[in-house]
Structure formats: C-alpha cells, structure tokens
Amino acid sequence: MYKLMAxxxxxxxxxxxxxxxxxxxxxxxxxxxxxGAPLLYRRSYPRRPIGPHGSDSGDATEFGFDVLTEIGFPDKAAADEWFAKVNSPEVESVAHKVFHSDxxxxxxEVEEHDSSASKQDSK
Structure with a gap:
C-alpha cells in the first residue's frame, strides 16, 4: 500500500x-x-501528551497539530489520480473554514513495519 501521513x-x-x-x-x-474513498482514510485527534511510562505530561495544545490524517492507496499512481480529483475549488472552499491558513x-510518505498481535499469530 502507498501510504501518506499528514x-x-x-x-x-x-x-x-x-x-x-x-x-x-x-x-x-x-x-x-x-x-471517492481511498483504501485507508483515518483521522486521529490527539487528546493529551503521554510522557515516559504513560504519565500525563500536559494538554493537546502542546502538539503543534490538531489531527493526524493517514491516507492509503494501492500505489502512487492511484494517489496522484485521487489528489487531482480532490484539489478542487469545492474542497478548497470548505478547507479554508476548517484549517489554519498554514x-x-x-x-x-511512510514505510510500515507491523508487529501487531494479529501479525504474530499468523506466523
């Protein structure tokens, strides 16, 4: 999967x-x-930072971002095609109301390595 994180x-x-x-x-x-819907389109909103050993270390305003968005496609060509479609005036007009100017x-792009329990069980 070709995956992007922003x-x-x-x-x-x-x-x-x-x-x-x-x-x-x-x-x-x-x-x-x-x-259309990509293979993966996940949004994660931070609540609060976690320090060493799971300790509470403040509030979410310290992150410098408000959402982590993950988007996945079969390959880069599919991603390019999708972005060409969504880079439209309609999407931009909504984005200006939702996001900061910068x-x-x-x-x-990311390269993933998975060690989750489901992967370990299938060995």
Whole structure:
C-alpha cells in the first residue's frame, strides 16, 4: 500500500470539538464526493501528551497539530489520480473554514513495519 501521513492545524476560530465536527461532517464528505474513498482514510485527534511510562505530561495544545490524517492507496499512481480529483475549488472552499491558513504542519510518505498481535499469530 502507498501510504501518506499528514499533520494539520485547525482554523484558529474553532475549538477542538468544533474542528472535529467541521472536518468530519464538512470537509470529509466533500472530499469523498470529489475523489471517492481511498483504501485507508483515518483521522486521529490527539487528546493529551503521554510522557515516559504513560504519565500525563500536559494538554493537546502542546502538539503543534490538531489531527493526524493517514491516507492509503494501492500505489502512487492511484494517489496522484485521487489528489487531482480532490484539489478542487469545492474542497478548497470548505478547507479554508476548517484549517489554519498554514494548516499542513508536515506531510510524508511512510514505510510500515507491523508487529501487531494479529501479525504474530499468523506466523
């Protein structure tokens, strides 16, 4: 699977709950309408930082981002095709209401290695 991860910042006028609602109920349906559903499209919203040994080490405002988005495709060509579809004026108009003007903190392709219990059981 060709997988991308991106860290985004919310629009400053939104609190955490408003941001999640605007992204999940506003932007995501518009994106899916424009490009269809990728193999993977997961959003993770941080609650609070965890320090060494699971200790509480503050609140989520310390992260510098408000959502981690993971998107997966069969290959890079499928990703390029999907992004060409979703880079539309309709999606952009919703994004400006949801995200900070410099909303992408960083984004990257990933290579995964899985050691989860389900992978260990199948050996």
């Amino acid at each position: 860290f985004f910042r919310k629009h400053p006028s939104l609190n955490r709950e408003q941001f999640i609602e605007a992204y999940e109920q506003g932007e995501i349906p518009v994106i899916l309408q424009a490009g 909303h992408v903190v960083f984004a990257f």
